[in-house]
Amino acid sequence: MRFIHISDIHLGKTYRTSTGEAERYEDFFRCLAEIITDAIEAKVDFVLIGGDLFHVGQILPKTFAKTIETLQPLKEANIPCIAIEGNHDWIHRRDSISWMEALSQMGYIKLLRPSRTEEGGYSFDPFDEETAMGGHIEIGGVNIYGLGYIGAQAGSHVERICEAVTTENNLLLFHVGIWSYSPVEIGNMKLEEAHPLAEKFGYVALGHGHKPYVIKTPEGRPYAYNPGSPERVNFGEEKYDKGYYFVTYENGEFIPEFRNTSPRPMFVETIDLNGAENAEQALDMFNEQVANKVDTSDDDRKPLLELKLTGRVGFHPFELGRERLKAVLEELVDPLHVEIKNHLSLVSSAGEGESSKMSLEEIENEVLHELIKSGSEYQGREEELIRLSISLKKAVQKGNVDGDELLALLDAEGN
Structure with a gap:
């Protein structure tokens, strides 16, 4: 049996009011569509989504429509798509149906969500095709359990989660990060809190952090896998591997293989303008450093740029306006989107010495x-x-x- 494990797709993400808004919006759908094509060609038994299918819980109708269009080939191929909610998918008003629930009711995904007992424990009810809800589904002898996003105290729930599972050959979908591995600051658990999951689940399909990593038991046995996001979602992810897990299950063993996707090129660079006496000199320095640091020769797609300007200069930093900088960038690398952080500080003469105005x-x-x-x-x-x-x-x-x-x-x- 084979399946694909993806997470943190963030459909609907873009840069509002940016000239590259429409193209960036398409990046995330294009990435998911390519993975779905891989799933169909490989004839996998199912696809797992470890949360954050959407970038926000309250998406635009056009995003929902395009999601259906993207998932349609998977549905037509009769490949089940098992999903949980991440913190981005969650809507706080539980009297309203969520977009994830709507997708489940329409048959595009099977949304797993546990119920809670009066004592605070967990109950993983079998998935009901009529209500399109449940916490557990069995496919090809593998019992798949779905948790979604619990929140800040997820680690304290592990014992109750394990107590609720009594089957063999188990897999857990869990939208949570592991401290020291996950770059996300919230929604994580400690490494030692996660280890009891290895005794109950042969494969823990994680989501939440956008960087891929593998968790092992103290004895060195891998049991939890975080694929990260298949597309670069935020600045800071430019050096992360991007992709998904293609997993083979045979003889009671899960054998994962990380497969790379092709995200849009992203660069986060520091441009040192220290010592520039005027804006013109600073522009020359800016031009030279960007040309050296931002190499787009191996990808014809427009890159995403975040540039931090640093240094003490002999002119007011506001003289180096964003429009002047963007004009230089358009000629050099023609970015789809650019964010410029001006951390320059002014140095002015004061008698025989120099006084420096500190940056914010x-x-x-x-x-x-x-x-x-x-x-x-x-x-x-x-x-x-x-x-x-x-x-x-x-x-x-x-x-x-x-x-x-x-x-x-x-x-x-x-x-």
Whole structure:
């Protein structure tokens, strides 16, 4: 028996108001369509989606329609698509039907979601074709259980999850990250909390983190696999392998093979303009460094760029306007989308010496350092606590972060 394990597809993701909005929107559907083509050609027995099929829970109708169009060949090939909800798929109003539930009712996916007992335990009811709901489905002798996204305290649920499973030849779909492996700051569990899953499930199909990784027992046996996202979703993923797992199940053993996809090229680069005396000189330095660092010769698709400008310069940083920089970039690499972070600081003469105006980031770090240092119980931990403070700030700025998830971030940093 063979199946494909994918996750974190993020259909509907794009850059709003960007000139490349429409093309970027298509990237994610194109990526999923290519994987579905692979599944059909390989005649797999089923496809697993480990959550975050959509980028947001409240998608546009056109995104739903295009999702149906993309999944249609899989349905016509009679290949079941087993899915769970990730944190991006989840809608907070449970009195409304979600788009994932609608896909399940229409037969494009089989959405797995457990029920809960009065005592707080888990119950994985068999999947009901009429209601298109359930927590467990059996295909070819493999018992597939689906959990979805639990949240910040997922690790504390593992014992109850295992207690609810009494079958053999088990597979678990679980939208959760593992600390130290997952680059995501929220929705993770500790490594030691995950290990009991290996005693109950031969294959744990993870999702959530966009970077692929494999979890092993303390004895070195692999049991949990995170494929990451098949397309580059956010800046910071430019160096990650992108793909999915093609898994063969024979003689009671799961044998996964990671297969690469072809995501859009992405570059995150620091451009050092230190010492530039005027905007024209800075533009020349910018041009030279971008030409050296952003090599698109092996891919004809327009790249995604994030550029951070650093250095102390002899002109006001605002003189180096974004439009001037974008004009240079269009001529050099013609990016689909670019984000420019200006961290330049102005150096001005002051008598015989020089006085430097700090960047906003430097001011923020200095203020935090002084505040933390003023508390005697925190002395010696300044850098650690500054890093934690900034992580918390970034998590809050991203939105959709609840109190439990922030507490989990504190707990993880503290350990």
